[in-house]
Amino acid sequence: MMDWTDRHCRLFHRVLSVHARLYTEMVTADAVLRGDRERLIGFTPVERPLALQLGGSDPVKLAAACRIGEDLGYDEINLNVGCPSDRVQEGRFGACLMAEPTLVGDCVAAMRAAVAVPVTVKCRIGIDDQDAEADFQSFIETVAASGCSVFIVHARKAWLKGLSPRENRDIPPLDYNRVYRLKAARPDLTIVINGGIETLAACEGHLAHVDGVMLGRIAYQQPYLLAEVDRRVFGVGGADVTRAEALEFLVPYVEQHLRSGGRLSNITRHILGLYHARPGGRLFRRHLSEYAVRRDAGVDVLKEAMQLAEGRALQRLAAE
Numbered sequence: 001m002m003d004w005t006d007r008h009c010r011l012f013h014r015v016l017s018v019h020a021r022l023y024t025e026m027v028t029a030d031a032v033l034r035g036d037r038e039r040l041i042g043f044t045p046v047e048r049p050l051a052l053q054l055g056g057s058d059p060v061k062l063a064a065a066c067r068i069g070e071d072l073g074y075d076e077i078n079l080n081v082g083c084p085s086d087r088v089q090e091g092r093f094g095a096c097l098m099a100e101p102t103l104v105g106d107c108v109a110a111m112r113a114a115v116a117v118p119v120t121v122k123c124r125i126g127i128d129d130q131d132a133e134a135d136f137q138s139f140i141e142t143v144a145a146s147g148c149s150v151f152i153v154h155a156r157k158a159w160l161k162g163l164s165p166r167e168n169r170d171i172p173p174l175d176y177n178r179v180y181r182l183k184a185a186r187p188d189l190t191i192v193i194n195g196g197i198e199t200l201a202a203c204e205g206h207l208a209h210v211d212g213v214m215l216g217r218i219a220y221q222q223p224y225l226l227a228e229v230d231r232r233v234f235g236v237g238g239a240d241v242t243r244a245e246a247l248e249f250l251v252p253y254v255e256q257h258l259r260s261g262g263r264l265s266n267i268t269r270h271i272l273g274l275y276h277a278r279p280g281g282r283l284f285r286r287h288l289s290e291y292a293v294r295r296d297a298g299v300d301v302l303k304e305a306m307q308l309a310e311g312r313a314l315q316r317l318a319a320e
Helices: 007-016 029-034 037-041 059-072 086-090 094-099 101-114 133-144 176-185 200-206 217-221 223-232 243-259 281-292 299-319
Strands: 022-028 050-055 076-081 119-124 150-154 190-194 212-214
Touching: 007 022, 007 223, 007 243, 022 029, 022 037, 029 037, 029 050, 029 059, 037 059, 050 059, 059 076, 059 101, 076 094, 076 101, 094 101, 094 119, 101 119, 101 133, 133 150, 133 176, 150 176, 176 190, 200 223, 217 223, 223 243, 243 299, 281 299
Parallel strands: 022 050, 050 076, 076 119, 119 150, 150 190, 190 212
Antiparallel strands: none
């Protein structure tokens, strides 16, 4: 979710679900050590529980980045061994590291030694011609031997040669059963499944076989499904927050962001799908797309978009 799940996106998602664990974009260990930390990995405490997702292959640098993340207050450090982009491969991190399970194990061991918070791994079920189930199991066994007990598994292999990152999200077939079999073989491990999951009903089905579900693109494109997560998945909470309530909760954050010199579109780009498939959804998206990108756009633009969407919804109800 690089360039998507920034701090503004995460805060919006937290308004919708109190209990879901949120993850940062993947940030390289080098960037954490040398870059603008507040911009790259700063967060608002309300975003917690929150995991910092790191990319890298140098155990020493990853350990140092972990310490920084723990000091900032992250609840988990996740090593991404699943991203297939060319840029990631050139830096020797992401999915290409599935070909080097011993190195991944060394990285995890160094990271765990550096911090007290959990260190987890996100991976694929295979890469390129390394597609046998035995290869996948061997990778998990090697990394688990380093002390990792939580694996987030995207149930697709990654083609590092021949497919673009976008194609790698859709073309390789999903194999959920392989992830189920991993959990059955290693009940001592916490296995979280990811990839192509688009409804909470599907989440509930997967939870009969594994310990958790990670949602990616669908939570970004149709964020309001997160409003049901606390009740349906975690079994807590009362009435789901409404779309209007979510936007009202967001207003003070938007105002603070604008006062600090930020732009409205930094935030509104993450909420365009809030009224997906709902009356007024198109008006909501169109208004924000046209007016929120203007340099002088203020919080009134957001309020107007909400009024357009809610007004159309009320009209639909009255017509019915």
